[in-house]
Amino acid sequence: MPVIEVTSLHKRYGDLVAVDDVSFTVAEGEIFGVLGPNGAGKTTTVECVAGLRVPDGGGVSVLGLDPRRDAAQLRQRVGVQLQESQLPDQLRVAEALDLYASFYRDPADPAHLIDTLGLGDKRNTAYKKLSGGQKQRLSIALALVGNPRVAILDELTTGLDPQSRRDTWTLIEQVRDSGVTIVLVTHFMEEAERLCDRVAVIDRGRVVALDSPAGLVSTVAPEQRIRFRPSASMDDRLLTDLPEVTAVQRTGSQVVVTGTGDVLHAVTSVLARNQIVAADLRLEQSTLDDAFVELTGRRPAE
Amino acid sequence: MHAFGQILKIETRLFLRDFGSPLTTVVLPLALLVVFGLIPAGRQPEEQFGDLSFIQYFAPSLLVITLAMSAVNILPTVLATYRERGVLRRLATTPASPAALLAAQLVISLATILVSAVLLIVVGRLAFDVPLPRRPLGFTLALVLGTAALLALGLLVAAVARTAKSAQGLAVPLFMAVMFFGGVYVPRFLLPDFLVRIGDYTPPGVQALLDAWTGTSPHPLHLGIMAVVALAAGATASKLFRWE
Incomplete structure (x- = not known):
C-alpha cells in the first residue's frame, strides 16, 4: 500500500x-x-x-x-x-x-x-x-x-x-x-x-x-553526443550507416556524432574495425535539465 | 495543554530576553511613579485635582502606559511578525496549534499588566501615600474591561496588518491616541474639557480607573463603552485573523 x-x-x-x-x-x-x-x-x-x-x-x-x-x-x-x-x-x-x-x-x-x-x-x-x-x-x-x-x-x-x-x-x-x-x-x-x-x-x-x-x-531526452578526433581520415558514412546514429557533424578536426541507445558501443566498434583511434573522446549525455526543458519548455530556475 | 505550557514558557523567556519589552511595560511606569513621587509638591493634595495629590491623580495614567505598550504596541507587532516570518505556519504543521501561541501572547500581556498594576499600587501606597484603590471591585472591573478593550484593539491591528511593518504603522497612531487620551503625554488637567471627556470614553478608560482608585464608583457608561469596544473589536479581529 x-x-x-x-x-x-x-x-x-x-x-x-x-x-x-x-x-x-x-x-x-x-x-x-x-x-x-x-x-x-x-x-x-x-x-x-x-x-x-x-x-x-x-x-x-x-x-x-x-x-x-x-x-x-x-x-x-x-x-x-x-x-x-x-x-x-x-x-x-x-x-x-x-x-x-x-x-x-x-x-x-x-x-x-x-x-x-x-x-x-x-x-x-x-x-x-x-x-x-x-x-x-x-x-x-x-x-x-x-x-x-x-x-x-x-x-x-x-x-x-x-x-x-x-x-x-x-x-x-x-x-x-x-x-x-x-x-x-x-x-x-x-x-x-x-x-x-x-x-x-x-x-x-x-x-x-x-x-x-x-x-x-x-525517454524524454534520449540523445547522446560523442566527440572525438579521428587518428586517420575517415568517411562519415562509416558512422551515418549505423542505425544508432542520427547525425554526424565536423567542426575542424573534431567529429561530433549524435545518436541514441547504444551509440557509443556502435561507434567505437566501427572505428576499431577500421583501425581508427578516437582521441579526446567524450560522451555527453542528456541530463535531467534537458528533460525538464523538453517537458516544460522552460529552463529550471536557478 | 502540555504544548501550550511549553510555548508559554518559551514566549515568556523571549519576552524577557527582548530587553525593551519589560522595560517599557513595567520599569518605565514604575520609574515615573518614583520620579514624580519624590517631588514633594507631587504628594500635596491640590484643589485642582479634587483634593488628590498629583501623584494620586496621575497614577492611573502610568497604568495606561503599561496597557497601551503591552496591548496595542507589543502584542500586534509580535503576532504580525510571527505571521510574516512563517512562525505560525510552521506551528500549524505540528500537533501544536498556532492558537496556542496567540493564547500565550495574551497571557503574557495580561501578566505584564497585572504585575505593573500591582507594583504601581503597592509602591504608590508604601512610598508615596497613594491610598489603595478604595473601590477594589470597581477598580478591578474597570481594569479588566479597559484591558479587554485594548487587547481586542491590539488583536484587530494584528488581524488586519499583512506585515510586521504595517502592524507597526497601524499600532503607533493607535498607541499614541491611547497614551494622549490617557493623560500620559499631557496630564489631563491641562487639557481642554472636551478632550478630557473624549478621554473618558477612550480605552482603557482612565477616568473609570481614577474614580475607582479614589473612591467614586466608576461610571456605568464608561465601563459599558469599554465592554462594547472589547466585544466589537474582538469579534472583528477573530473574523479577520489569518494564520499565514
Missing part, C-alpha cells in the same frame, strides 16, 4: 487554478521529487498533502489518513519543512528543538538530532545569529524531531552554498535510510538526480511526467 496517494487533486485560489489535475503515489521508504517551474503548483500540492490547505477536488491519503479529517494523527506522523519559514530571532537552537519535541508523543532525542545535523556547537546560539545553512539544518531538524514516518521538505537547499547543499543531501539520504519516506519539492535538477528515486514533473498544475530521473532522461 502506498504511503501517499494523491488522486486528481484540484485547487484554485479565486480565478487562479493552482493545481489542475495532479495524481501520484509515493511508496514507503522512497525519496519522491516534485519538480516544476515556479508557479507550477508544487507547493500547493504538497500543502494539500500536509493538510495545510483544503483541496477543491480530488483525494489525498497519507499513511491511510485523510489530512483534513485525521489532522491530529497526521501531524504526529508527518514532519513538514516549509519554504521561507523562520523562527523568532532570539530563540536558541536547543530551545527550538526542545519546544518542538514537546509537541509530539514519541519525539526524537533533541540533543542527538542537534549533533546529527552538525549544530552541536550552536545549541545556545540565537536563531538570528545562525548562517543560512545552519538555519536550514535547524529547520530540517524541526521537521524530523517528531520522529515522522513521512517528511515533506519544500525547497530544501535553496539559498545554500554548494558545500552545505551537498552536506544536506547526505543528511537526507541518512534520514531515508532510517526508514522515513520523503517528499522533496525542488527546482534543482542536480538535487533531484542525486536524491530522488522517482520524480513527478508538474507544469501548469498538471503532472507532465512521472518516472525515475534516469527513466525521464532516456
